Amino acid sequence: MDLAIVESGAEVDGVVIALHGVTDSAATMADLAAHWGSRWKVICVDLPSHGLSPRLDAEALADPIGSAVAEVRRVVARWLYWSRDHQVVLYGHSMGGAIATALAIKHPQWVRGLVLEDPAILAPEQEERYRAEGAQRSARNARALADPIAEARVQLTEHPNCSTAELGGWLQAKAQFDPAFTNAGKVGITGRELLMKLTMPTLLVTGDQADCLFDEAALTAAREANPMITTAVVHGASHVVHRDDLTAFLQVCDDFMGHLPPVIGEQVAEAGQSSETGNPAAES
Secondary structure, X not given: OOOOEEEEEOOOOEEEEEEOOOOOOHHHHHHHHHHHOOOEEEEEEOOOOOOOOOOOOOOXXXXXXXXXXXXXXXXXXXXXXXXXXXXXXXXXXXXXHHHHHHHHHHOHHHEEEEEEEOOOEEOHHHHHHHHHOHHHHHHHHHHHHHOHHHHHHHHHHHOOOOXXXXXXXXXXXXXXXXXXXXXXXXOOEXXXXXXXXXXXXXXXXXXXXXXXXXXXXXXXXXXXHOOOEEEEEEOOOOOOHHHHOHHHHHHHHHHHHHOOOOOOHHHHHHHHHOOOOOOOOOOO
């Protein structure tokens, strides 16, 4: 499966591969790409069954997150080969954060830094709630298709600081999403102990509203469990931090990304010589 991507920016500081949340798409990350693109090559990915990417079949939907991780791995591997440093920064919101975390754990040598926006790394009770809300997400998609203007008004009521680009991307994503994905009932990974396995600098940023997956206690636990994790809270923001306060979110991310340790020669050599760097000529 070849996932659709939107490529922009300049590889001055490196490559960012950006992964959106469930029912969103690469189009909803346009503001992030525009900002980071002055210093970074930015690859915004349409996850499987989202945007312009192919749909997962019934067999793959038995494990939609595992299937998405496998497909995103191919994108990351390809960019490892073509990038200057043979390492990337992974950004992910919600489900995209869960996918980025799974990849970073499996292939730590590939990841220079990890930016997680309220990732769907779920406590057991959160997983059950997300599973139960699958039908609601599909219903909202249907409403957005039936009356996009009315649904746009609802979105602006919920997120009054949502930019024009973000709102347009959000509506586009709803028109392109396959409801079979959410109907499968899994949009994250379970077990906060997974954060202990991260070995690269990691930023975990969230808001302080009721729908956020990580509260202050969870952020504190993450920092104490793993010294590689830095946390930040954008006050007044919801689960979609960048939608509610883009300026504050980007300031936190820029500070983190600007202080990532440089890629050293040994790291580049290791990544470049790995059989898993994803040379397109060798990829099956």
